[in-house]
Amino acid sequence: MLEFEGKTIIFGAPTTFGFSSVIKPELERVGLKVFDFSPVLDSKFKYKNIWQRIHNVYRKVFFKDYANKKKLQASEIEHLLMTSLMEVPKADFSFFIRPDLFPSRFIEEACKKSGLSVAYQWDGLDRYPKIYNYLKNFDRFFVFDKADITTATLSLTNFFIPDRNYSNTFRGEKAYFCGSYINKKRFSEVAAIAYALQPLNIPLNFLLVCDNKKLREEIEEESFTIIADSIIPYSSNLENVKNCTILVEVQNPVHEGLSFRVFEALNYNKKLITTNAAIKSYDFYDPANIFVWNGENSGDLESFLNTPMKAVSEKVKNKYGFDNWIKYVLDYGRYDSIDLPESK
Incomplete structure (x- = not known):
């Protein structure tokens, strides 16, 4: 039942x-x-009729009311x-x-x-x-x-949503990041992690969503990124997660809550690089599995990546x-x- x-x-x-x-x-x-x-x-x-459309134009032209259509919606x-x-x-x-x-x-x-x-x-x-x-x-x-x-x-x-058909077979070493462009500070953190991984010969699959044309041109100068102008469906994101060995998460500065990326790593047994230090307090945290990036510890990355992952207990894992x-x-x-x- x-x-x-x-x-x-x-x-x-x-x-x-x-x-x-x-x-x-x-x-x-x-x-x-x-x-x-x-x-x-x-x-x-x-619009319900032509008169509603005309009234909206009238509001914009004579009253500078550009919010009227949103109110109608x-x-x-x-x-x-x-x-x-x-x-x-x-x-x-x-x-x-x-x-x-x-x-x-x-x-x-x-x-x-x-x-x-x-x-x-x-x-x-x-x-x-x-x-x-x-x-x-x-x-x-x-x-x-x-x-x-x-x-x-x-x-x-x-x-996380358990994937009952997932087989944790080795699919080639690769680091995966997917996120939206929020501000230059966050992007600089993404870039720093990417540049720290490149000398270690880790292939990168870094996807950045940005619909601002000017910003896109600036970001495209960085060789490690693939720029998307529209949101990537969650189902496509999960396929990318399955096909990597390392997940990268850069914290949204407006909160300390853990993103879905953390729980995807837990679900699919992936190594995680994150900027969110709050993760150290959680019951599934293990330094063999999770690397907390602080901008000054890039020299420790190679050792982390070469350390075998430790199994998280099923009781702890199932809780999430x-x-x-x-x-x-x-x-x-x-x-x-x-x-x-x-x-x-």
């Missing part, structure tokens, strides 16, 4: 990177019937969400990742329709401060940065797998709690 057999869930998550379409089948796999509202976020806006998405929600019976759970992407009225009504309402903000709260207005709607609200832990929030990390993760999030069945550790 499946863990959640016969249970229902109202679900919504970012469609960026194809995350929602990866998570939905995992919810179904554990037995949940899923009412997925994520695709509505991608609804294409169409937001109103249409809210209407679609509320109309679809009316067709959903009362659910056992509602679960939203980045609930601030959804209209507050919709979130409020969705939570009323569920026995247990849960949210997870996988970015720092202050990065998207609108999220503070949503806290009151949820029975359980999770954050992944220790700085965001309050009496109104609970701790959580990201997770999706099956335990979702039971902890929904407070259902037997699970291991996922607490954020104290700093070492």
Whole structure:
């Protein structure tokens, strides 16, 4: 019998990177019937009639109101969400990742329709401060940065989705990085790690997403990068993860939460190079498997790469797998709690 057999869930998550379409089948796999509202976020806006289009042009020309179309789009998405929600019976759970992407009225009504309402903000709260207005709607609200832990929030990390068909055969040594261009400081850290790996004859697969033409031209001068102007689907990213031996993660400076890259390394038994020193406090950390880059320890990289990996216990590893993760999030069945550790 499946863990959640016969249970229902109202679900919504970012469609960026194809995350929602990866998570939905995992919810179904554990037995949940899923009412997925994520695709509505991608609804294409169409003017209702010619008069609405003319009125929008009028607002732009005479009132410099360039936000009017966005307001119309937001109103249409809210209407679609509320109309679809009316067709959903009362659910056992509602679960939203980045609930601030959804209209507050919709979130409020969705939570009323569920026995247990849960949210997870996988970015720092202050990065998207609108999220503070949503806290009151949820029975359980999770954050992944220790700085965001309050009496109104609970701790959580990201997770990995077990790949039951994966064979950990050697596929050639290669280092893989995938990330967005955030600022020059972060890019300089990526570049420093790449240049430290090159003398060690480690082939690089470094993908950087940047849609700014001027910045792209500057970045393309660096020989180690492949520039993408659009987001790489998560499923494609996982294929790249499987086909490397070393994962590189450069921390987003706005939070200390661990990225998905960390848990991909844990899942696929890859060596990890990261700039996030907070990782040293986690129960799966082992210096044989994880190298914390500080900008001054490049001389230690070769020794790290030549050191055999140490196995992480199945109990610790399974704690961060999706099956335990979702039971902890929904407070259902037997699970291991996922607490954020104290700093070492």
